[in-house]
Amino acid sequence: MKSSITFLFNPVSSIELNAIQPTACSGFNDMTLVAGKSSTRHQKCEVHDCSRLVASRKRYVRHGGGPRCQHPGCSKGAKYHGLCWTHGGSQGCHVDGCSNRIKARGLCWAHGGGKRCRTPDCPKTALRSGHCWAQGGGKRCVIDGCKRPGYERLNNLCQQHHAKSNQVDGRKQQNCRRTLESMDLHRIIVNAL
Numbered sequence: 001m002k003s004s005i006t007f008l009f010n011p012v013s014s015i016e017l018n019a020i021q022p023t024a025c026s027g028f029n030d031m032t033l034v035a036g037k038s039s040t041r042h043q044k045c046e047v048h049d050c051s052r053l054v055a056s057r058k059r060y061v062r063h064g065g066g067p068r069c070q071h072p073g074c075s076k077g078a079k080y081h082g083l084c085w086t087h088g089g090s091q092g093c094h095v096d097g098c099s100n101r102i103k104a105r106g107l108c109w110a111h112g113g114g115k116r117c118r119t120p121d122c123p124k125t126a127l128r129s130g131h132c133w134a135q136g137g138g139k140r141c142v143i144d145g146c147k148r149p150g151y152e153r154l155n156n157l158c159q160q161h162h163a164k165s166n167q168v169d170g171r172k173q174q175n176c177r178r179t180l181e182s183m184d185l186h187r188i189i190v191n192a193l
Contacts, residue, residue, distance in 0.1 A: 045059050045060035045063055045065070046058045047059060047060070047063045050063060061077045062077070066078070067082065069082070069084035069086075069087055069089065070082040070083060071084070071086075071087040085101070090102070091106070093107055093108035093110075093111055093113070094106040094107060095107065095108070095111045098110070098111060109125065112125060113125070114126065115130065117130070117131050117132035117135055117137070118130040118131055118135075119131060119132070122135060133149075139151070139152075139156065141156070141158035142157060143158070143161050146158055146161060148160065148161075
C-alpha cells in the first residue's frame with residue numbers, strides 16, 4: 001500500500017519502473033539530455049534586466065527569440081502562417097460578418113475572445129486583474145470618487161475629467177495670453193514716452 005511508511009523505504013521494483021518508461025511514440029527516446037544544462041523552456045532571456053523565459057536563440061520573443069516573420073525585410077515575431085500581425089499573420093473572428101482578429105478560442109474581443117472573468121458564473125471578458133469591468137477589473141479615473149474608466153493616453157483620467165482639465169488649461173492659456181498682450185502694450189506705451 002502506497003500510504004504506508006514501508007512503501008517509502010522499499011526500493012522501487014522493476015515492474016513499476018517499466019510502467020513509467022517512455023513509449024516509442026512519445027518522442028522522449030529521441031532527445032538527448034546533457035548533464036548540467038536546463039532546457040530552453042526554463043532559461044531566462046539573455047537581455048540585461050529581462051526576467052522573461054526564452055523562446056529560442058536564448059531570447060524572449062520581443063527580444064528576438066521565437067520564429068520571425070517571413071515577409072521580406074520584417075523582423076517581427078511570427079504569429080500565424082509564419083507572418084506577423086502586420087503582414088497577415090492573424091486569423092479572423094469566427095462569427096459571421098466579423099472582420100476583427102481573434103483574441104482567443106476563435107473569437108475577437110467583442111465576441112468573447114480573451115480570458116474569462118475570474119468571478120464565478122460571470123461570462124464576460126476579463127480586463128485588468130483577471131476580472132471584467134463589472135467585477136472591478138480595468139483602470140479607473142484617478143479623480144477621487146470617479147468610477148469611470150481611466151486611460152493612460154489621458155493621464156489616467158476619464159474622458160470627462162480630461163475634457164474639464166483641458167478647458168481649465170485653455171482658460172489659463174487665454175489669461176496668460178491676455179497678460180502678455182497687456183504687458184506688450186504697456187512696453188509700447190512706456191517706450192513711446
